[in-house]
Amino acid sequence: MNRRLHALRTATALFTTLALPGAALAASEDISPEVLTAMQRDxxxxxxxxxxxxxxxxxxxxxxxxxxxxxxxxxxxxxxxxxxxxxxxxxxxxxxxxxxxxxxxxxxxVTRTERELDALKEALDRGADVASKDIHGWYVDLPTNSVVVLARDAAVVNAERFVAESGAADTAVRVVISQEKPRPFYDLRGGDAYYINGNTRCSIGFPVAGGFVTAGHCGGVNSSTQGHNGAGQGTVRGSSFPNNDYAWVQVNGNWASQPWVYNYAGGNVIVAGSAEAGINASVCRSGSTTGWRCGVIQAKNVTVNYDVGPVYGLTRSNACAAGGDSGGSFISGNQAQGVTSGGSGDCNTGGTTYFQPVNEILSVYGLSLTTNGGSGGREIVGLAGKCIDVDHSNTANGTAIQLWDCNGSNAQKWTFHGDGTLRAFGKCMDVTWGSTANGALIQLHDCTGNPAQQFVLSGAGDLVNPQANKCVDVSEWNSNNGTRLQIWECAGTANQKWYLR
Structure with a gap:
């Protein structure tokens, strides 16, 4: 790397920082038109x-x-x-x-740090068992730098007593009058209907390897499920409710996981990953009763006090839902967010809906989200129109990752997985020795969960290793076949730009 180029990269680093999102949002042309249409409507x-x-x-x-x-x-x-x-x-x-x-x-x-607000909310969580059923939930409200307790108008005194007895009495904790009465949506591709033990209807959250994730209140462990077409589908292998509201269903060989969420307009929305969106980010949900609806994320780590007991760690949204939507998909752009738990209101009168974050479910059960790279993979094209390539299709640990003429071989077919890894031949793109230094080479290696194997393709075309906060870079701007790839400070230059094909 010559001194002039290094100076250019250093000078531009500040201006490229905002172009390195943690969310693996694809380029703008990859955004589903169904997502855009629903966002316009809602x-x-x-x-x-x-x-x-x-x-x-x-x-x-x-x-x-x-x-x-x-x-x-x-x-x-x-x-x-x-x-x-x-x-x-x-x-x-x-x-x-x-x-x-x-x-x-x-x-x-602001007056209080996020950590201080979280501590107040945790104190309320510890006292959840004594909260009356007319206290509907509580959460940290970051924009107002407060903790909100939702209660019926007739229950304000009960709510204030609950706050005091929980040890969370503080001017930052405020009781908000709410007629919400969150409830699990029992009436029951993501979003498609399925049936538990032949009667209760819920909605599929997201396909994973071997099955799908959904809401825990839809059915207990060993419950049988049938698909939207009535065909035998699978068995609930894990379920938690209350405290949590998540489950996963193992399906039989007649069902194949696809990286899709149904938009209830005849099309599918592609799932590319599960990067968590922020407060006030747009979010859409799919369910078998009300179809495809959008809103924004209003709060995270919300405790919802259902009649059967509290559920912790939910995310609050104003995307409407109704009975039967339980378990259905919440997605932001092309990133899976969670599965529908419950809420208040419906899509005629509006209301609030809560979802269980999907990354927690994947982590608890050790599941792999099905994403759009899951079948065959895609080429990643960069400098001089050449592809990221595994040297000689060698699958041994330490094999060089290089630039090469695009040829459609499996050595150039890459898959973005829900855990943030980028894979070919079932192995992971990896920064050698977990280094964060400029010039650290890229290799193929067994997938280990190491942060050195996390890569994000930004909307600006930067392929970033978040651990190092550096970009995948063609060494010395050399476009010859066989040039090694490395990580380097992101500069927005052509030897660091990549796109999927």
Whole structure:
């Protein structure tokens, strides 16, 4: 790498930071038209506004993660503004304010850090068993720097007593009058209907290797399931409700997992991964009763106090739902978010819906999300129109990853998996020795879960290893066949730009 190019990369590093999202959102042309149409209908956006919002949301994920690490215990949380075009970061110090501005975010001074708010919410969680059923839930509300307790108008005194007895009495905890009465949506491709023990109807969340994930309240372990067509489908192998609301179903050989969520308009929305979207990010859901509906993410780590007991760690959205939608898919752009738990209202009167985050389900049961790279993979094309290639199709650990003429071989077919890895021949793209240094070479290796095997393709075309916060780079701008790939500080240059084909 010559000195002039290195200087260019250093000078441009600040301006490329915001183009390194943690969400693996595909290029804008890969955004499903069904997603855009539903966002226009439910969020009142034009097609261009919806597209721009999705791209902005993808870009802010990396910025939030960076600032969270930089500000540490002084971090006051992060959320998108109401129009979804800017990241707002809660700050409690002058240094935090400066860091937020440098990152391109809007700093907002807050009284309490995110950690302090979480501690108040955790105190309420510990007292959940004594919360009366007219107290409907509680959550940290980052934009108002408070903890919200939802209760019926006749239950304010009970709610205040609950707050006090939980040890969470603080001016940051506020009781909000709410007529919501969240309930599991029992009436029951993602979003398709399925049936439990031949009667209860729920909705599929997301296909995984060997089955699908859904809501825990839909059925207990060893319950049998039937598909939307009435054919025998599978068996519930894991289920948790209340406390959690998740389950997974192992299907028989007649059912194949596909990386799709049904949009109830005759098409499928592609699932590319499961990067978690932020507060105020747009989100759409699919379910067998109300179909395809969109809204925004309003709060995370919400405790919902159902009649049968509390469920912790849910995400709150204003995307409407109704009975039978339980278990169905929540997706932001092309990133899986979670499975529908319950809510209040319906799609005629509006209401609130809660979902169980999907990454927790995948982690608990050791499942692999089915994504759009799951069958055959795709070429990743870069400098001089050449492809990322596994040297001589060798599957041994340590095999070089290089640039080569695109030839359609399996050595150039790559799959983005739900765990953030990028795979060929069932093995992972890997930074040698887990290095974060400029010039560390890229190789093929057994998948281990190491952060050195995490890669994100941004909407700007940067293929980033988040651990190093550096880009996959063609060494010395050499476009000859066999040139090794490495990681290097992201500069937005042509030898770091990649696209899927």
């Amino acid at each position: 969020l009142g956006l034009t097609a261009e506004q919806a597209r721009q919002r999705l791209e902005t949301e993808a870009l802010t994920v990396h910025t939030e993660r960076t600032l969270r690490g930089e500000l540490g215990t002084s971090f006051g949380g992060a959320w998108l503004n109401e129009t979804g075009d800017r990241l707002v970061v809660g700050v409690t110090t002058a240094a935090g304010e400066q860091a937020a501005r440098r990152a391109g975010a809007e700093p907002r001074w």
